Amino acid sequence: MNKKIVLFLFLLSLNINAQKFDGLAETPPMGWNSWNTFGTDINEKLVKDIADQFIELGLKDAGYEYIVLDDGWMSKERDVNGDLVADPIKFPSGMKVLADYIHSKGLKFGLYNCAGSKTCAGYPGSRGHEYQDAKLYASWEVDYLKYDWCNTGKINAESAYITMRDALKAAGRPVVFSICEWGDNEPWKWGKEVGHLWRATGDIINCWDCEIGHGSWSSSGVWTIINMRKDIRESAGPGHWNDFDMMEVGNGMTAAEDRSHFVMWSMLASPLIMGNDLREMSKETLSTLINKEVISVNQDKLGIQGFRFSNENKMEIWIKPLDNNQWALSFVNMSDDAVDFVFDWQKHPLSDDVNGRYLDLNKEVYEVRDLTHHQNLGDTSKKLKAKIASHDVVVVRIGK
Ligand code: GAL
Numbered sequence: 001m002n003k004k005i006v007l008f009l010f011l012l013s014l015n016i017n018a019q020k021f022d023g024l025a026e027t028p029p030m031g032w033n034s035w036n037t038f039g040t041d042i043n044e045k046l047v048k049d050i051a052d053q054f055i056e057l058g059l060k061d062a063g064y065e066y067i068v069l070d071d072g073w074m075s076k077e078r079d080v081n082g083d084l085v086a087d088p089i090k091f092p093s094g095m096k097v098l099a100d101y102i103h104s105k106g107l108k109f110g111l112y113n114c115a116g117s118k119t120c121a122g123y124p125g126s127r128g129h130e131y132q133d134a135k136l137y138a139s140w141e142v143d144y145l146k147y148d149w150c151n152t153g154k155i156n157a158e159s160a161y162i163t164m165r166d167a168l169k170a171a172g173r174p175v176v177f178s179i180c181e182w183g184d185n186e187p188w189k190w191g192k193e194v195g196h197l198w199r200a201t202g203d204i205i206n207c208w209d210c211e212i213g214h215g216s217w218s219s220s221g222v223w224t225i226i227n228m229r230k231d232i233r234e235s236a237g238p239g240h241w242n243d244f245d246m247m248e249v250g251n252g253m254t255a256a257e258d259r260s261h262f263v264m265w266s267m268l269a270s271p272l273i274m275g276n277d278l279r280e281m282s283k284e285t286l287s288t289l290i291n292k293e294v295i296s297v298n299q300d301k302l303g304i305q306g307f308r309f310s311n312e313n314k315m316e317i318w319i320k321p322l323d324n325n326q327w328a329l330s331f332v333n334m335s336d337d338a339v340d341f342v343f344d345w346q347k348h349p350l351s352d353d354v355n356g357r358y359l360d361l362n363k364e365v366y367e368v369r370d371l372t373h374h375q376n377l378g379d380t381s382k383k384l385k386a387k388i389a390s391h392d393v394v395v396v397r398i399g400k
Contacts, residue, residue, distance in 0.1 A: 018166035021174040025196035026238045027299040029144070029176055029271045031066025031110070032059075033246045036204070036275030040072025040121050043090040044098060051105050053278040060107060062290040063299060064274065066144045066176070067102050068110030071121040078124050083136055084113075095140045103141065110144030110176070111137060115160040116151030125151060126164065134167035142175060147195075149181035157185035161194045178243065178271075188235035188242060197241040197271050200229040204245035204275075206252045208391060222248070222261045223334075226268070233305035234354055236269050242305060243271050250276030250285035256392035259372065260332045262288050263393045266298035267306035267318045267330050293371035294395060297328040304355055306330075309348075315341065319350055321357040326399035328371075333388040341388050345380035345398075366398040 032050060034042045051067055054060045073095075075085040086095045099109040113133060114125040126133045126147075137145060147164055149157065161179050168175045179187050179198035187198035205212055207221035220228065225244055236242045244265060249258045265272055274289060281289075297320060306320030306328065314335040320328040327350055333339050345361040352358070359366075361380045368377040368384065372395055377384065386394045 018162075018169050020165050020177060020194060020196065021169065022239070024174055024176050024239065025241065027301065027303065028241050028269050029066055029178075029197060029273070030064045030295075030299075031068055031108070031144075031272075032064065032274040032278065033068040033070050033110075033146070034072075035070035035112075036206075036246050036248060036251060037277050042069060042072055044093060047098060048101055050278050051102050051107055054107055055105055057278065057286055058290055059274075059278070060105070062292055063295055064272070066108045066110045066273070068112065068144055068146060068273070070112045070146065071114075071119050071123065071148070073111065074119075074123045076123060078129075082129060082132060084124060084129075084133060095142075099141045108143035109141065110146065110178075111140075111142050112146045112148065114148040114150055114152075115155070115157075115164065115181075116149065116153070118151045120148055120150035127152070127155075127160075130164050130167040131170060134164070134171040137168075137175065138171035138173035141173065143173075144176040144178065146178040146180055149184070157181050157187070158190045158194065161187075161191075165194050180243075183229065188232045192235065192237075192240040196239055197243040199243045199245060200232060201225050201245065204248055206248040208253060208257050222253075222257070222264065226264060230308060233268075233307050236303065236305040238301070238303040241269060241271055241303075244268055245270075246273040246275035248275055249288055250274075250281045254391060255282075255284045255288070256389050258285060259288050260391060260393040262291070263294055263297075263330050263372070263395045264318070264332070266294050267320050267328060267395075269298060269300075269303055269305040269320070272298055291371070293369070293374060293397070297322065297371065297395070297397065300328075302355075304352070304357075307352070309350070315339070317343075319352070321352050321355055322397065322399075324399060325359075326397055327359060327366075328395060328397050330393055330395040331386070331388060332393045333390055336390050338387060338389045341384075341386050341394070343384040345384065364400075366400060369397045369399075371395045371397055 102109045116125040177195040179195040183200045191198040203219040205219035209223035210221040300322045309317040316332040350359040
């Protein structure tokens with residue numbers, strides 16, 4: 001057969017069989033992304049320092065793995081071959097050297113680009129260069145791609161993301177594919193076959209419950225995001241997650257609000273991507289971010305996204321079924337005052353109809369572990385009692 005026909009059939013077969021990489025992000029990805037704190041003001045030294053902090057502060061040990069450079073890592077123009085180029089001033093040693101450094105620490109390396117002609121900050125987008133860019137990322141040993149949605153005109157979102165998924169697959173290096181089209185085209189309906197996580201909303205901002213307009217778009221605080229997308233839990237699971245955006249822990253909210261934010265992202269099985277300056281965080285911020293007992297709720301292998309149980313009397317109660325017939329429950333005090341909170345287990349049967357999980361604590365007695373304060377609280381035969389400060393949280397794991 002003519003060589004050209006063989007090549008054509010080979011490429012066709014690649015596309016027919018194209019799928020996302022399986023076996024990645026079986027639990028929500030954990031890592032750090034540069035955008036929330038640094039915007040496009042990123043450079044090689046910063047990123048290496050961040051990688052060092054992963055080790056020194058115990059973040060790697062707590063499960064954080066990906067270091068992702070967001071918008072602003074590239075030169076404004078492609079080179080003569082049409083390849084993307086790392087900004088030579090910000091990244092003088094180039095991306096492969098940086099990837100090697102990150103890999104040498106046992107961590108993984110992620111980059112950002114965009115499905116449109118330009119990224120949101122005006123750097124070259126991947127439109128029309130998808131296969132070329134995917135090959136370049138593979139040659140740099142990139143492990144994670146965040147793929148944005150600016151300057152896309154009228155193109156169809158699902159097709160555009162499928163094109164990049166297929167390009168990554170054809171390049172051959174397993175890459176976690178992070179869809180970032182802000183929930184505009186309901187990626188929770190089609191994202192499972194295309195990527196490993198998808199942003200459910202526009203950008204997060206460091207406030208408890210607010211929306212801040214920027215002309216044609218707006219950014220949302222922690223509870224604004226939660227309330228906007230509390231009803232899409234059925235689409236989350238191992239290998240495919242609703243992404244509630246990079247975290248704002250350590251970026252200016254109170255310590256109590258940061259704790260609640262972190263617990264809620266864990267209850268929601270959202271990716272845990274830090275967005276603060278790891279070189280300058282307080283002890284309190286660090287202890288929130290490396291709370292392994294809370295992280296274990298996020299990383300539970302069933303991958304069930306938690307949901308609102310009730311929100312009466314300014315108390316947000318969320319529940320999340322866990323492996324081994326265990327459950328996590330979080331109690332966030334939304335009021336401006338501290339409360340003496342009491343929860344009678346026997347009056348609150350737990351049920352998750354979507355996953356067929358039920359627990360009646362009149363019939364069974366479970367042990368109660370406080371994951372925020374790392375202590376055992378007895379069992380469910382007695383009421384849970386806790387003083388919870390304004391905007392603070394108590395989260396417990398119950399099990400036999
Ligand atoms: C937005 C995206 C942000 C960040 C930014 C970079 O569209 O939602 O997370 O990536 O672009 O320009």
